[in-house]
Amino acid sequence: GESVGLHLPTLSVQEGDNSIINCAYSNSASDYFIWYKQESGKGPQFIIDIRSNMDKRQGQRVTVLLNKTVKHLSLQIAATQPGDSAVYFCAEESGGSYIPTFGRGTSLIVHP
Amino acid sequence: DVKVTQSSRYLVKRTGEKVFLECVQDMDHENMFWYRQDPGLGLRLIYFSYDVKMKEKGDIPEGYSVSREKKERFSLILESASTNQTSMYLCASSPPSSGFDNEQFFGPGTRLTVL
Numbered sequence A: 001g002e003s004v005g006l007h008l009p010t011l012s013v014q015e016g017d018n019s020i021i022n023c024a025y026s027n028s029a030s031d032y033f034i035w036y037k038q039e040s041g042k043g044p045q046f047i048i049d050i051r052s053n054m055d056k057r058q059g060q061r062v063t064v065l066l067n068k069t070v071k072h073l074s075l076q077i078a079a080t081q082p083g084d085s086a087v088y089f090c091a092e093e094s095g096g097s098y099i100p101t102f103g104r105g106t107s108l109i110v111h112p
Numbered sequence B: 001d002v003k004v005t006q007s008s009r010y011l012v013k014r015t016g017e018k019v020f021l022e023c024v025q026d027m028d029h030e031n032m033f034w035y036r037q038d039p040g041l042g043l044r045l046i047y048f049s050y051d052v053k054m055k056e057k058g059d060i061p062e063g064y065s066v067s068r069e070k071k072e073r074f075s076l077i078l079e080s081a082s083t084n085q086t087s088m089y090l091c092a093s094s095p096p097s098s099g100f101d102n103e104q105f106f107g108p109g110t111r112l113t114v115l
Helices: none
Strands: A009-015 A019-022 A028-038 A047-052 A057-058 A062-067 A073-077 A085-095 A106-111 B004-006 B011-012 B021-026 B030-040 B042-049 B066-068 B073-078 B087-094 B110-114
Touching: A009 A019, A019 A106, A028 A073, A047 A062, A047 A073, A062 B021, A073 A085, A073 B110, A085 B073, A106 B030, B004 B087, B011 B021, B021 B087, B021 B110, B030 B066, B030 B073, B042 B066, B042 B073
Parallel strands: A009 A106, B011 B110
Antiparallel strands: A019 A073, A028 A047, A028 A085, A057 A062, A062 A073, A085 A106, B004 B021, B021 B073, B030 B042, B030 B087, B066 B073, B087 B110
């Protein structure tokens, strides 16, 4: 989702549900994408990444989907747990650069 | 366990003071970064360094400088702190770009308040 003003988009889910967090990226030349999780009071932490020659990559309970046609990235979290509550950022890189461009983030709230 | 550490979690300074934020990584990474994070604006890159004594401006370098005298240490300097530099400052490091797992490793952040 896109942020409005100073407020992060927020996704509220019940424990056990599946969560989908979306990200629209801007640079059609981007070829590497990363999802980070930032818990309250901590720095961002890597979750999963994907390169542009793939459209899906799976990790433990997480799946990243890439749609290059519409420049859209999503993070799916299966069986969401209260510990998944955090702000999630997507980041994009292009041309072998190690300088990512971060999205504004989405706040995920998981209700027990 | 890999680590990026920052010298302070919380810092309160007065307008006009010179402020040093220190970052140390133990992963022998070439690349190091300083970001600031403000509500609704995400992470904005201030400066980065791809080697000892090398530095490059990021998106918002004004009012900041950096120093990298040793590979493991990257310092952010606010020459004369101003209230609009009140923010969360995040340091990160990464290895040279290659394939997957090219992620950045972040420190816990320093919340700086300038009065």
